[in-house]
Amino acid sequence: MTLTGRVAAAALAGALAVLAFGSVTALAIVNGILALAVAADLGLAASLAGVRVTRSGATAIHLGEQGTVTIAVANDGRRRLRGAVRDGWRPSAGALPGRAPVDVPAGSRALLTTTLTPVRRGDVAGGPVTVRSLGPLGLAGRQRSVSAPWTVRVLPAFPSRRHLPARLARLAVLDGQRRTILRGQGSEFDSLRSYVLGDDVRSIDWRSSARRADVLVRTWRPERSRRIVLVLDTGRGSAGRVGHITRLDAAMDATLLLAALAVRAGDRVDLIAADRRVRARVVGVGRDTTLASFARDLAPIEPDLTEPDMALLVAATLTAASRRCLVVLFTDLNPAAVEEGLLPHLGLLTTRHQVVLAAVADPAVERLAAGRDDAAAVYHAAAAAAAMARRARTAELLRAHGAQVIDATPAGLAPAVADAYLGLKAAGRL
Amino acid sequence: MTLIALIVLGGTAIALLASPARPNSYLDPASTAPSGANALTDLLGERGAAVIRAYNPADALAALVPATAGRAGLVVTSPGLLTRRQLRSLARADADLLLVGADGPALALLAPGVRVARARPAPPALARPRCALAGARVAGSADVGGLTYATARPATGCYPLGGHPWLVRYAIPGRAITVVGGGGPMTNVRLARGGDAALALNLLAADRRVVWLTPEPAATGPATAGPPGRPALIPPAAWLAAIQLGIAALLAAAWRARRFGPLISERLPVVVRACETVEGHGRLYRARRARDRAAAALREAALARLRPALGLPRNAPAPAVAGALADRTALSRRLVAALLCGPAPASDTDLVRLARNLDDLEKGARSP
Structure with missing residues (x-):
């Protein structure tokens, strides 16, 4: 009633x-x-x-x-x-x-x-x-x-979607629209076409030219159908709030941008999210559904407040990546966690795969490091400078172990990771 | 809106219900306020007189009826508050009468033949009795003031103020009627002054039983008789309406209290600001006055930025950086070395200065 x-x-x-x-x-x-x-x-x-x-x-x-x-x-x-x-x-x-x-x-x-x-x-x-x-x-x-x-x-929110057109344009430069006739590492044979003035004479394919009574040149294009494995560490490091989102949210944003880009570039993308257990595993889905399945499977994942099991993360990655591929590991550059958790297992990855390690830097720490107003601000600035130095040392250590390290703010992470991918692709190191 | 209206109406009803029980405390024997008469009635009681308090004429008459041993006296403190009917009933009482500040119909009905001499009440003053009344002469000067009277019948007039007596006493067979122009000498606050107490006690000395009538103002005018008890200040319809308002308030509460469906809960994530450890570290530096460590961290950060800017290797020592920087800028080598690898600052002010100087140094290195 x-x-x-x-x-x-x-x-x-x-x-x-x-x-x-x-x-x-x-x-x-x-x-x-x-x-x-x-x-x-x-x-x-x-x-x-x-x-x-x-x-x-x-x-x-x-x-x-x-x-x-x-x-x-x-x-x-x-x-x-x-x-x-x-x-x-x-x-x-x-x-x-x-x-x-x-x-x-x-x-x-x-x-x-x-x-x-x-x-x-x-x-x-x-x-x-x-x-x-x-x-x-x-x-x-x-x-x-x-x-x-x-x-x-x-x-998950996908605010870095706005960076996609610019990256696709750069991809187009690498890819078919402007086919390069220069052969190099990481490029594969694409097609033959008639010689035009200005082409490098070294790329003339004499055998075909003899057959066709025309001067033909070989064209090359960046390699396609490479594999990329995106690995998200959802442990306690990812729970930290940077701005108004967590590190995990920023990593998901970057994941989605990279997946969208890689699918358009013709590569295959797999996803693994894990802390002490595997939280999400998207392996071997079709290119059309990659982005949708990533978004769907990442949506319910919340950071776990435990130390992630890096051995498990690396093992899961190795299972998903049978042949050489690009592994992008989203984790935190916490010195102690990296030295004790990741470093012992990183070698397994770097020997077989190209490894990019992406970490979310806290813009608040950078703001603290610039504080000069009073004694309290300067003490905070000193602490922030020390923290940034430790982070830089950890990144150095990881680079020494063969990983490429990206440490960027939440807004800058997604484009930085996409650019790293494009850079690797251009250099033919996938 | 409805709620606000209900609250206002309910508040008014409560305020009406909580109004004080005794609206007239002037010369009230129960009142210890400055204008009450508690002290005087206490004194009367100590002298052996029985003081009976009455708050309406009916009670007063009822208290007078059992005429036991000794004479009885009736004190009417505010006769102006009584209706004509009540005054007539009091006039029939078989007792000595003391009227305080009587005028108009009260004077005409209770003390016929006495009239108010001047419309303007006299200001309070200490006056001498100047009359033959024994009680007044013994008491001496008293703190009188108020109305003054004139009378046609043979009577004793005391304490003249401006030629007319403040106190008039005359006798009719078996009774003494006394009219005083004001209750000043009887109040708690004045009783101890001059001959006030003596005068008041003497006026009532003859009576073994004193009925003290403190009439209360009638709310409904002199025409309605009102209930036999105290005159009703709040009409019964208002009480009923207040009950109805209470019902309306309860219904409004029932209306607002019913939830439209259950509360829906959700698990909220843990929020940990990523920079909390850095801030904690900074506060720790400050609490321990760790200027050496803070300065070292700031210098190391500056060096890390300066080395690539100066084209030096990553592991170049601080003095080497200072030297290269001094060569590039116009600053003295000693100054730059003091900034980059000098001693720890001695105070917080020095630390802030060091941080700002390091910033300036970096700026100078980039744009020499």
């Missing part, structure tokens, strides 16, 4: 009547009428036993974007359902409007659309839908919560 503001307003108006008549009888009559009206309204309100609620609509929304989920309220009862419906979602789903009035004739159904603007990544399960059925006077009614299962997966 539920009462509305009208009952309170009616009782308030009744106070005037009581004041005017000034008798106990008037008091009893006013409240008697009120009680009767409430009872009648309760009795005449549509029964909620025959109300069915179902949800439909978006199943995946990118973080920072909007999606809509529609709830259908079907009234199988005999009376007209008047009242309101509340679509329950957890607060971070950003559901608007949370509630709406409904008027459903018997045997009919009403559709209500809720716009979700999630503020957190992961699976969002829809909460119960609460239906309130009011009587004809709108004084009182019944209320019931119905479960209408629906889950929306909030995919």
Whole structure:
């Protein structure tokens, strides 16, 4: 049972009547009428036993974007359902409007659309839908919560998407559109074409020219169908908040940009996310679905507050990467964690694969390092400088072990990793 | 809006309900306020008189009726608050009468023949009795003030103020009627001054039983009789309306209290700012005054940036960097060496200065 503001307003108006008549009888009559009206309204309100609620609509929304989920309220009862419906979602789903009035004739159904603007990544399960059925006077009614299962997966934000066109343009320079006739390491034979003035005479294919009575040159293009394994460390290092996102979020952003780029370049991309256990493993999916599966499988992963098991990470990577490939490892440059966790196992990777290690630097530390206002700021600056020096030493150590190290701010990580990939591709080191 | 209206109405009702029980404390024998008469009635009690408090004429008359041994006296402190009907009923009482500040109908009905001499009340003053009344002469000068009276009948007039007596006493068979122009000498605050206490006690000395009537202001005007008890300040309709308002408030509470569906919870992630360890490290430096370590860190950072700018190898020692820098800029070798590899700063101010000088040095190295 539920009462509305009208009952309170009616009782308030009744106070005037009581004041005017000034008798106990008037008091009893006013409240008697009120009680009767409430009872009648309760009795005449549509029964909620025959109300069915179902949800439909978006199943995946990118973080920072909007999606809509529609709830259908079907009234199988005999009376007209008047009242309101509340679509329950957890607060971070950003559901608007949370509630709406409904008027459903018997045997009919009403559709209500809720716009979700999630503020957190992961699976969002829809909460119960609460239906309130009011009587004809709108004084009182019944209320019931119905479960209408629906889950929306909030995919990782992909803000570095804006860097994609520029990188694709650079890829095009490397790739087919401007076919190079220069042969080098990491390029493969593409086709033969007629000699034009300016071509390097050394690239003339004499054998074919003899056959065709024309001077033909060989063209070369960057190698294709290379394999890339993206490895995300989801351990405690990835939980650190840099700006308003975590290191893991920044790594996911870079992962998505690199995957989008590599798929367009004709390479195959695999993904492994692990801390003490493998959290996500996307290996051997088709090029068309790579990006979508990455986003879908990365969405529910939250950082784990334990020290990651680097042996497991490396083993999982080696299992996924049978032949030589590019391994991009997203981890943190925490000196102690790297020296004790990663370094003993890094050799296994660097001997067989090209390894790029990408770490998210904290812009707040750089801001601290520039502080010169007072003694406190300078002490902080000293601590920040020391931390940056330790980080640089760790990066040096990793480079000495044969890995390429990228240490960039959250906004700069994705383009830096993409550029490193393009650089390796141009140099034919994949 | 409705809620606010309910709250305002409810608050008004509560304020009405909580109003003080005794609206008239002037010369109230129960009141210890400056204008009360608690001290005087206590004194009367010590002298053996029984003081009966009454707050309406009916109670006062009822207290007078059992005429036991000795004379009874009736004190009416604010006769102006009584209705004509109440005054007439009091006039029939068989007791000595002491009227305080009586005027108008009260004077006409309770002390016929006495009238107010001047409309303007006289200001309080210490006056001598100047009359033959034994009680007043014994008491001496008293703190009088208020109304003054004139009378046509044979009476004793004492404490003249501006030619007219403040106190008038005359006798009718079996009773003495006394009219005083104000209650000044009887109040708690004045009782101890001059002959006030003596005068007040003497005026009532003859009576073994004193009924002290402190009328309360009637809310509904002199026409309505009101309930037999105290006159009602709040009409019954208002009480009923207040009950109805309470019901409305309860209904509003029930309306707002009902949740529209259950609360939906969610697990929130742990938020750890990545730079917290660095900040903690900085605070630790400061707390321990670790200027040597802080300076070393700042110098090392500056050196790390200067080496590539000067084209030196990564492991070039600090003095070598200082030398190269001094060659490039116009600064003296000693100054640059002091900055890059000098002793630790002696104070926090020196540390801040060192940090800023290192910044300037780097700028100078980049744009010589």
